[in-house]
Amino acid sequence: MSRPRPLPENVVLEIPSDLGAIQRAVDLVLSRCETSAMESRRLRLNLRVGLSEALANAMLYGNRRDPRKRVRVEVTYHAEAIVACVTDEGDGFDPQGVPDPTMPETIERECGRGLFLMRQLLDEVVYNDLGNSVTLVLRSRSEGEEARQ
Amino acid sequence: MEAILGFSVSREGDVTVIEVEGQLIVGNRQELKQMVLEELERGERTFVVDFDRTEYIDSSGLGVLVSLSKKIREQGGELVLAGLNEDLRTLFELTKLDTLFTITNDRAQALQGL
Numbered sequence: 001m002s003r004p005r006p007l008p009e010n011v012v013l014e015i016p017s018d019l020g021a022i023q024r025a026v027d028l029v030l031s032r033c034e035t036s037a038m039e040s041r042r043l044r045l046n047l048r049v050g051l052s053e054a055l056a057n058a059m060l061y062g063n064r065r066d067p068r069k070r071v072r073v074e075v076t077y078h079a080e081a082i083v084a085c086v087t088d089e090g091d092g093f094d095p096q097g098v099p100d101p102t103m104p105e106t107i108e109r110e111c112g113r114g115l116f117l118m119r120q121l122l123d124e125v126v127y128n129d130l131g132n133s134v135t136l137v138l139r140s141r142s143e144g145e146e147a148r149q
Numbered sequence: 150m151e152a153i154l155g156f157s158v159s160r161e162g163d164v165t166v167i168e169v170e171g172q173l174i175v176g177n178r179q180e181l182k183q184m185v186l187e188e189l190e191r192g193e194r195t196f197v198v199d200f201d202r203t204e205y206i207d208s209s210g211l212g213v214l215v216s217l218s219k220k221i222r223e224q225g226g227e228l229v230l231a232g233l234n235e236d237l238r239t240l241f242e243l244t245k246l247d248t249l250f251t252i253t254n255d256r257a258q259a260l261q262g263l
Contacts, residue, residue, distance in 0.1 A: 019176040045236045052207050056175045102245040110216040113208035113244050120243045 062088030092131030173210035194226030201232030
């Protein structure tokens with residue numbers, strides 16, 4: 001008889017649209033996820049980038065830095081994966097409308113790399129239809145696999 | 150991760166060295182931008198940004214470096230990056246910004262090349 005799998009654990013945060021709160025929230029989530037089986041580099045780099053960029057986008061472009069609006073972060077983690085959902089109170093946006101920031105005509109722009117990095121470093125980046133909520137999935141990899149692939 | 154946010158400026162001959170301690174992120178990028186623009190205004194033209202004590206750079210931090218590099222080049226100057234750890238180098242490679250910047254292993258190598 002196989003051993004029962006451990007139940008997933010979760011973290012739920014509601015934070016104000018304060019850019020100074022981003023790293024504290026990310027640090028809290030990362031410290032909780034350290035008990036998961038996720039490789040340390042994928043936590044330190046991939047999850048940090050995904051959460052930091054999603055939170056910054058939610059505060060800057062979703063909630064337009066309105067201090068009355070909040071961002072909700074729900075993270076579920078278990079042995080195989082970490083799933084993080086970041087939701088703002090804004091009107092949403094079209095993620096397909098964001099150009100590739102690595103092209104010659106865009107590479108010297110100051111903005112526009114956040115969503116690109118999220119897509120590069122996470123296994124899934126899925127927006128809801130309105131575009132005000134993004135779900136990030138980071139799967140655990142076998143030992144020796146490249147951290148960013 | 151300790152969230153120390155700080156920049157310090159020093160001179161090495163004609164080169165202005167800016168050390169980033171902790172993180173370069175959306176919450177402090179304007180501070181770095183202002184600091185470099187003031188140095189540029191004072192007539193400084195050659196800059197090294199030393200990331201030896203930097204743990205994290207977000208997309209806003211990358212963006213401010215792109216913007217500063219452009220402004221410095223427009224003034225006939227040069228901006229060199231030094232001391233990026235493996236994670237930070239990965240971010241430059243993914244965004245292809247490693248093709249836009251001169252990146253050196255450490256401050257000494259950066260100064261040697263200027």
